[in-house]
Amino acid sequence: MEDSRIEECEHDNSNTQEDAQVEESEQNNKDMEVAPALISVHPTQNSVAVAVGSDLRVFDLLDNCAVTLVDESGGASHNDSIRCIKYGTNGKLFVSAGDDKLVKVWSTDCWRCISTVISEKRVSAVAISNDGLHVCFADKFGVVWVVDLPGFDGTEAPLNKKAAPLLAHYCSIITSLEFSPDGRFIVSADRDFKIRVTVFPTKPLNGAHEIQSFCLGHTEFVSCLAFISAPDSPQGFLVSGGGDSTVRMWDIISGTLLDTCEVGAKVELIESDATEANCLTITDICTIPDCNLIAVAIQSLRGIMLLTCDLPSRTLSVTKVVSITGENFVPTSLGSSISGGLLWMVTGASKLRGSDISSLSRVKAVSGFNKSSPGAPEQEPVVLIDTEIPGGAKLLEKLQGSMSIDEKVFLAAADAVKTAMCNLLIKKQYTDEKREFRKRTRNDKKNTQ
Amino acid sequence: MNCLQTLAVVMGKEKVRIPGKTPAKPSTFFKSSTGNATIDSSLFCPTKADEGNMLVPILRWRPISFAKNAQSETTKSNHQVDRTKASGQQIAMDLLSTNLVHQELPADWLINISRNFLNNTSMSAIYQACLKFKSKKVKEDAGKLNKLVPENNMLQNKANPTINKSTGLPRKRFYRARAHSNPLSDSHFPVPISPSHVDYSLHYPQLLPLANRTDTFNKIEFADIGCGFGGLLISLATLFPETLMIGMELRDKVTEYVKERILGLRVASPGQYQNASVVRTNSMKYIPNYFEKGQLLKMFFLFPDPHFKEKNHRRRVISPHLLDEYAYVLQVGGIIYTITDVEELGAWMKSCLQSHPMFEPLSEMELEADPVVKLLSSATEEGQKVARNGGQTFQAVFRRITPSS
Numbered sequence: 137m138e139d140s141r142i143e144e145c146e147h148d149n150s151n152t153q154e155d156a157q158v159e160e161s162e163q164n165n166k167d168m169e170v171a172p173a174l175i176s177v178h179p180t181q182n183s184v185a186v187a188v189g190s191d192l193r194v195f196d197l198l199d200n201c202a203v204t205l206v207d208e209s210g211g212a213s214h215n216d217s218i219r220c221i222k223y224g225t226n227g228k229l230f231v232s233a234g235d236d237k238l239v240k241v242w243s244t245d246c247w248r249c250i251s252t253v254i255s256e257k258r259v260s261a262v263a264i265s266n267d268g269l270h271v272c273f274a275d276k277f278g279v280v281w282v283v284d285l286p287g288f289d290g291t292e293a294p295l296n297k298k299a300a301p302l303l304a305h306y307c308s309i310i311t312s313l314e315f316s317p318d319g320r321f322i323v324s325a326d327r328d329f330k331i332r333v334t335v336f337p338t339k340p341l342n343g344a345h346e347i348q349s350f351c352l353g354h355t356e357f358v359s360c361l362a363f364i365s366a367p368d369s370p371q372g373f374l375v376s377g378g379g380d381s382t383v384r385m386w387d388i389i390s391g392t393l394l395d396t397c398e399v400g401a402k403v404e405l406i407e408s409d410a411t412e413a414n415c416l417t418i419t420d421i422c423t424i425p426d427c428n429l430i431a432v433a434i435q436s437l438r439g440i441m442l443l444t445c446d447l448p449s450r451t452l453s454v455t456k457v458v459s460i461t462g463e464n465f466v467p468t469s470l471g472s473s474i475s476g477g478l479l480w481m482v483t484g485a486s487k488l489r490g491s492d493i494s495s496l497s498r499v500k501a502v503s504g505f506n507k508s509s510p511g512a513p514e515q516e517p518v519v520l521i522d523t524e525i526p527g528g529a530k531l532l533e534k535l536q537g538s539m540s541i542d543e544k545v546f547l548a549a550a551d552a553v554k555t556a557m558c559n560l561l562i563k564k565q566y567t568d569e570k571r572e573f574r575k576r577t578r579n580d581k582k583n584t585q
Numbered sequence: 586m587n588c589l590q591t592l593a594v595v596m597g598k599e600k601v602r603i604p605g606k607t608p609a610k611p612s613t614f615f616k617s618s619t620g621n622a623t624i625d626s627s628l629f630c631p632t633k634a635d636e637g638n639m640l641v642p643i644l645r646w647r648p649i650s651f652a653k654n655a656q657s658e659t660t661k662s663n664h665q666v667d668r669t670k671a672s673g674q675q676i677a678m679d680l681l682s683t684n685l686v687h688q689e690l691p692a693d694w695l696i697n698i699s700r701n702f703l704n705n706t707s708m709s710a711i712y713q714a715c716l717k718f719k720s721k722k723v724k725e726d727a728g729k730l731n732k733l734v735p736e737n738n739m740l741q742n743k744a745n746p747t748i749n750k751s752t753g754l755p756r757k758r759f760y761r762a763r764a765h766s767n768p769l770s771d772s773h774f775p776v777p778i779s780p781s782h783v784d785y786s787l788h789y790p791q792l793l794p795l796a797n798r799t800d801t802f803n804k805i806e807f808a809d810i811g812c813g814f815g816g817l818l819i820s821l822a823t824l825f826p827e828t829l830m831i832g833m834e835l836r837d838k839v840t841e842y843v844k845e846r847i848l849g850l851r852v853a854s855p856g857q858y859q860n861a862s863v864v865r866t867n868s869m870k871y872i873p874n875y876f877e878k879g880q881l882l883k884m885f886f887l888f889p890d891p892h893f894k895e896k897n898h899r900r901r902v903i904s905p906h907l908l909d910e911y912a913y914v915l916q917v918g919g920i921i922y923t924i925t926d927v928e929e930l931g932a933w934m935k936s937c938l939q940s941h942p943m944f945e946p947l948s949e950m951e952l953e954a955d956p957v958v959k960l961l962s963s964a965t966e967e968g969q970k971v972a973r974n975g976g977q978t979f980q981a982v983f984r985r986i987t988p989s990s
Contacts, residue, residue: 304906
């Protein structure tokens with residue numbers, strides 16, 4: 137799409153090459169503003185949250201009703217696209233943050249915003265410590281900040297805290313932040329192909345200085361992280377997906393790469409229209425508890441791919457592809473709960489250009505995962521139809537904004553999200569002339585006579 | 586006035602009044618009102634290749650004008666300098682006869698003069714004369730002159746002009762680069778995916794010739810971050826002949842220079858310098874790609890870029906966050922050496938190191954006992970420049986420790 141525009145400009149005599157390049161960069165910027173829809177599920181499936189653009193929508197599954205968020209700051213809770221949402225593992229806290237440089241911490245009991253933290257730069261990833269005492273968020277410049285939250289019971293006035301820097305990846309967008317299951321380590325992944333495992337200290341406000349290991353092996357940006365719990369290792373195994381179409385498994389204590397799964401190649405076999413030469417990015421990764429299964433959402437794949445993690449041999453292998461028939465549904469985000477046994481998926485985007493609908497989202501769920509406990513009946517994962525989803529129509533109405541959405545828009549949304557991610561995270565290779573052109577606004581070059 | 590006197594005026598040795606205008610600015614020389622050919626503009630302007638180089642020496646000599654009205658009536662017609670063979674010879678003879686060639690003539694000036702005014706025989710003559718003089722620089726410069734002669738060029742077309750013929754070492758002036766490089770820009774040089782992908786056989790061919798090494802000993806132990814022109818590496822290589830060391834530098838021309846220098850030294854002193862190498866990389870981003878946890882024994886940060894502006898402090902190579910990474914690659918007990926001539930930066934680096942829980946300062950006794958400490962201020966170009974200018978240096982040497990909590 138972009139290439140044809142540039143060709144047009146070159147044929148047009150009145151446009152100089154400069155204009156074409158300026159236009160292209162503006163277009164890139166606008167493409168980057170497209171924000172994918174995100175989903176997160178409460179650990180015990182009490183509620184489901186979906187974020188589309190600046191809109192945060194929560195549905196309470198216990199009371200079977202939509203949730204109204206209470207935010208003392210008044211007005212819409214977020215002013216700009218939300219880029220990351222997460223529930224804390226103890227289920228009491230929920231955090232949302234994004235392009236408006238605000239990190240909001242919510243209590244999941246009364247859905248009141250208990251703390252708003254101001255960040256200097258746009259936030260790209262968040263994580264809550266397992267004990268619920270600290271919230272970490274990462275900005276686009278590579279710095280991970282930490283904020284401490286003393287136990288809240290929801291009745292105090294919201295605090296606006298100041299964050300302290302915890303650690304930093306030098307000048308690199310941090311794409312994902314996760315705590316290990318035992319809470320000892322915090323793992324951060326960035327756009328420079330690196331995953332850093334740092335010891336999470338007892339006093340995080342003084343900084344996390346001790347690096348445990350670096351997990352190096354991805355050949356493109358790392359896009360998502362997830363942990364698999366293992367009975368014999370308290371820190372679990374780290375699974376990461378990247379822009380190189382691979383899912384890799386790591387031992388975080390030593391930083392060794394345990395196994396790599398070439399997922400992109402399998403997708404090309406399935407999807408006939410995935411014909412681009414570009415690598416298909418792993419959009420999101422989610423572990424399904426009790427099953428040793430990992431659900432992987434990949435660009436262009438209409439459905440999810442399930443990988444099995446064989447713990448004794450520490451290998452990953454593709455077991456199944458769950459396709460979503462009847463709809464053009466390419467998931468942009470996955471979520472699961474510890475006890476619910478369902479995998480939740482959402483697709484959608486906001487700030488779409490060239491479309492009447494500026495934001496949209498569609499939620500689906502998959503059930504029927506084989507539990508690894510013996511005696512459980514063999515099941516096939518199946519995509520639930522709308523009526524079978526817990527919460528049913530009410531949930532869908534709240535989280536999607538409307539019941540039915542035009543199919544064509546979904547493909548456009550999926551494409552837009554794909555372009556946005558590529559433009560943001562893949563380093564651009566410039567030709568020499570273009571590089572010189574980009575330097576034209578520099579003011580420190582010696583003037584030649 | 587003959588050509589010689591013209592030259593003398595140019596060099597500022599004699600004050601001769603040129604009949605007509607006495608020029609106040611060099612620019613008056615360029616625009617010749619007589620219509621005669623003036624000097625080739627390359628004489629006073631840096632050439633295209635030199636543009637952007639901050640370290641090109643500025644010529645002290647003013648350009649010559651060979652406009653007709655600058656000559657006195659005693660000039661014989663054949664002294665009129667135009668681009669003919671005869672005049673070229675005349676200049677050459679004058680130069681030789683008055684021993685002006687004693688003075689240090691900048692090579693670029695010589696080359697341009699010769700290109701414009703000297704013929705091949707004259708150039709060879711000057712070259713021969715220069716060889717007799719003691720000054721190495723004059724010889725070098727004359728050598729360049731000689732290479733312009735086509736017949737000589739044919740014989741030497743394999744010789745690399747950037748390498749000094751007599752010593753086999755690269756000439757710095759061909760490797761000049763801007764002193765400042767932006768560490769934030771994503772330059773496109775290859776980066777190893779992980780420390781096990783670092784090709785040791787490329788860097789240390791004699792010591793570790795196998796490309797895929799399965800043995801785990803003999804790893805790089807010293808790293809000079811921002812090694813510049815390689816002064817410290819060269820000194821350390823002979824001081825610690827058993828240790829593998831590497832320099833990391835962001836600027837590619839400078840890396841080329843260090844590479845050539847090491848190669849030249851390896852040839853000149855067989856068996857030595859096989860343990861030193863250089864790599865072009867952004868050490869602020871990619872150190873974990875090169876070194877495993879606890880691999881390094883020593884890390885050097887000599888005269889890093891101060892980045893004075895507050896907003897540029899994040900580009901400083903020693904910063905609280907980057908120290909985490911340096912602590913990761915350093916062994917417990919490993920030492921980090923920093924030195925600078927900028928007081929504010931020295932204070933900054935010291936305070937960063939002191940407030941980091943994984944570093945402790947070395948005691949005075951330990952500093953005295955360490956042979957490397959003396960090299961910090963004397964081994965590198967930058968250090969020697971500071972010493973020449975009588976500046977003060979601020980060093981901070983710390984040891985990596987296990988954090989107490």
